Amino acid sequence: MILFAVGVAMLIGGYTMDRLEIRQIHPASIPGLVPMILGLAMMLCSVLLFLSARALHIAAQSQLAKTVGPSTASQFDEALNQTDDPITSNRDLFFAASYSVIYALALVGSLPFAQATAIYIAVFYTHFTWKRDGSASDHVKRIAFGIGFGIMGAYAIASLFEYGFLVRLP
Incomplete structure (x- = not known):
């Protein structure tokens, strides 16, 4: 969530940077373009990281259920921490x-x-x-x-x- 928030801040900060159109510079050469792209990339990577961790969590939970049977949350957390x-x-x-x-x-x-x-x-x-x-x-x-x-x-x-x-x- 922190990476996503930093990405949003970079995107907003890049968008709100001053433009150079007053000095007859092409509008596509905005100084905030790179921070905006990096912010979007960081947001995408944070979402992919979240989805990957969620899939790993679900897989570990189903594996624990197969081997141990129904378990409590503390048993699951203990088993998950043993694999790290x-x-x-x-x-x-x-x-x-x-x-x-x-x-x-x-x-x-x-x-x-x-x-x-x-x-x-x-x-x-x-x-x-x-x-x-x-x-x-x-x-x-x-x-x-x-x-x-x-x-x-x-x-x-x-x-x-x-x-x-x-x-x-x-």
């Missing part, structure tokens, strides 16, 4: 934070923007979709998809900035 792994969650949070800082401080600037972003996306995707019990062919497919996804995403982002927003990238 706080160590993995904290490790993933630390990875995301530290890798994002490394990207911003070390990769961008030492490599061209598109290459640095391709590496960032590929490693980030591969880390969060990796399955420890997967087969070797599954790992190779996942890495190959991560590299392809990183290259396509990075060059799409770089093209958007260079040609859409007319920003020179390092």
Whole structure:
């Protein structure tokens, strides 16, 4: 709900920004366009996250009902909490934070923007979709998809900035 509220605030804030039409600048180049797009994207992601968590909650509840039978809410919460792994969650949070800082401080600037972003996306995707019990062919497919996804995403982002927003990238 907090992410959705922040998205709404970004959308409203971007919409209410001053326009540059007074200075004979094209109306489509409004300064609030990027915050509005990011606000909409954040709202969409928060809804998808909510629906995913709800589906996981329902699946866990039905699985518990099959194995244990009818249960109380406290029994369900206890069983659901046993499936969460706080160590993995904290490790993933630390990875995301530290890798994002490394990207911003070390990769961008030492490599061209598109290459640095391709590496960032590929490693980030591969880390969060990796399955420890997967087969070797599954790992190779996942890495190959991560590299392809990183290259396509990075060059799409770089093209958007260079040609859409007319920003020179390092």
